[in-house]
Amino acid sequence: MISPAREHYQQATAAKAAGAADPRHAQGGEQYEVHAAYLWEARRTLKAIKSLEAKVAKKRELLPEFEAYVAGVLEGGNGAADDVLMTVMLWRLDVGDLAGGIEVAEYALRHGLDTPDRFERDTASIVAEQVAEEALARLAATEGDELPPVAAELVMHLSRAVALTEAADMHDQIRAKLHKALGYACRDKRGHLEDALEHLRRALKLNERAGVKKDIERLERELKHQNANDPGASHNEAPA
Known part of the structure; x- marks a missing residue:
């Protein structure tokens, strides 16, 4: 040291x-x-x-x-x-x-820096895929009361990765994986079902084999049930 x-x-x-x-x-x-x-x-x-x-x-x-x-x-x-x-x-x-990697990625993508020659993929694709895979692994390994705070942190990192790589040209499968991870993180953060659905639908549109169809169906049912049981969803507020 x-x-x-x-x-x-x-x-x-x-x-x-x-x-x-x-x-x-x-x-x-x-x-x-x-x-x-x-x-x-x-x-x-x-x-x-x-x-x-x-x-x-x-x-x-x-x-x-x-x-x-x-x-x-x-x-x-x-x-x-x-x-x-x-x-x-x-x-x-x-x-x-993820925080440290994305910190460098912001600088690298801003200046158009490439990874060393021995790496075949471009910078944006590497960042998108590795952030997504790390997030999916963490979510799968976390349970119970520990899951929402872990998911909340991952939503932050994944959102940054999505924003950083949004304009980059990359394979649809990689971008789909990033949106899948963000959708799962929004779901597991709790209270963000609409955001979760948005990203999972985006993942499915980019890659029909993203493995999110059943998740989308479950979230749609859950959101429909939630809205049906939420008085604010079906009744307007009284006029002032």
Whole structure:
């Protein structure tokens, strides 16, 4: 773990270099070179690990070393290509740090940054799919009274991901998965059935095999029953 003073230095120098970089070229500077070298060593370590679960755990352990650098680039950067930054975005999403991953994604998509060459998908597609898959996994693994607050947090992250990738060209199946996840999160947050239906219907329109038809039918019945038993839904307020 680096000292606060060292962390401040790394962030400040990274911000300065990122702000001075030509966005038409790759990022450079002292902190970029230091962290690119560290990333190279980190990849070697990860390559030697066979277990996917162990790889994720190692990424979680390695990520703090990049925090000051990434904060500096996000603070002062003007969009130069940066493999360190983009790899950190992917790793954050891999370990389930949706807030951290989306934070980098906002910068990356604003400046049109691509992921490193070894990744075949574009940035928007990766962000949309990984956020959706993480959200679906969390919802499936959460039960009882713990579910609504977890779902509420996921609604926030998923809504940001939808907004960020709305204008991007991507496969309909990926976008459908994102709306499916947001629909489920709205449903499990409780009290947001109409929002849930909107997103699940959008998912079905994008992909008939999204696996949401039965969910839509159940929510439609539940909403109809709810409105039938809500006096405010069938009676107008008395005039003032």
